[in-house]
Amino acid sequence: MDYVEENVPLAPYTTLGVGGQARFFAEVQSRAYLCVALRSATAKGVRVCVLGGGSNTLVPDEGVDGLVLRIKIPGMSFHDDGTGTGALVRAGAGISWNTLVRYATSRGLWGIENLSGIPGTVGAAPVQNIGAYGTELADTFVSADVITFPKMEHLRINATQAQFGYRESIFKKDSSMIITSVTLRLSRERIVRKTYSDLENARERGVMLDTSLDIARALQDIRSKKFTIRANEGTAGSFFKNPIISKERYDVLQKRFPNMPGFPIGTNIKISLAWILDTVLHMRGFRKGNIYLSDHNPLVLVVRQPSTEKEVGEFADDIALRTKTATGITIEREVRSCKLTTM
Ligand SMILES: Cc1cc2nc3c(=O)[nH]c(=O)nc-3n(C[C@H](O)[C@H](O)[C@H](O)COP(=O)(O)OP(=O)(O)OC[C@H]3O[C@@H](n4cnc5c(N)ncnc54)[C@H](O)[C@@H]3O)c2cc1C
Incomplete structure (x- = not known):
């Protein structure tokens, strides 16, 4: 594969700025080159992961044992x-x-x-x-x-x-x-x-x-x-999705938290996780080591360097556990792990 680099650190290609290396890495400037790279990956039995601007991606510390294609197709x-x-x-x-x-x-x-x-x-x-x-x-x-x-x-x-x-x-x-x-x-x-x-x-x-x-x-x-961060910090915006729960569940929760905002989505209700983190859990600005929730919006997780993906993951799991314990709601990450395709 032409233009393919080996053992490329991925942290600089993401806004969170953590994680390990790509075994193989290539910037894709055209559809034709994408086809060449994918055929070559298939022939060599290499799995593939796609990256854009890296603003919603968490790279594992152990890196990505495959070909990371950074899509730069213009037009x-x-x-x-x-x-x-x-x-x-x-x-x-x-x-x-x-x-x-x-x-x-x-x-x-x-x-x-x-x-x-x-x-x-x-x-x-x-x-x-x-x-x-x-x-x-x-x-x-x-x-x-x-x-x-x-x-x-x-x-x-x-x-x-x-x-x-x-x-x-x-x-x-x-x-x-x-x-x-x-x-x-x-x-x-x-x-x-x-x-x-x-x-x-x-x-x-x-x-x-x-x-x-x-x-x-x-x-x-x-x-x-709103998303102001310092020079040695990174973020992926909202780290978690706002939870969507049934109307029945919302009604039960509202009895405990009468001011909890809810927005109808079909027959369900989307609730503001920022409100839960702020009002129920008092976690605005919550910090552990180099990782913290933003003072402006507690849904925004900020990572100060040096940090690892493991630390980000543990911090996020802690937030999820506290939310579950306080409200019974399971929250999902919005940020995606660099995921290799299956072959
Ligand atoms: C400060 C900040 C604020 C943000 N605010 C918002 C917001 O208000 N609303 C919102 O929705 N999001 C928000 N985001 C999240 C993020 O900007 C979006 O999800 C954005 O679309 C990610 O684009 P990216 O190119 O950086 O994706 P990446 O992080 O590179 O990739 C994200 C996912 O998309 C896949 N992907 C990337 N390119 C392709 C492709 N060409 N084909 C197939 N799969 C692909 C990747 O494999 C990965 O799974 C925010 C992020 C930050 C840092």
């Missing part, structure tokens, strides 16, 4: 969608998500402005159906082109096949799918959304929020302040 194109009010936007999986948001909003397009400021790549965005400020990727998703490993099928996965849910998708369940590009449908007409206190506060400070570009810029600014 971005905009076309009318034929309705006169919309545009189809296609972007390579390696494009930075924020570059896409900035491009789209600069062209007056609406639909992803509330997702401004989320780190990472376009290719990873459908994996956990990124979401913020009442918007999810699923709202604009049309399709993703994927190559499966090791079967090497070239598929176009549409929105139904993508099986999106809260931080869920087929791409997350089936790690054989490597996304090479994503197509979104955006609108030329303003999409009016629920207002959020962060944006209302910005408006009161005189920040313009007339265009999608204004909103994208304002949110980028708001988020950069």
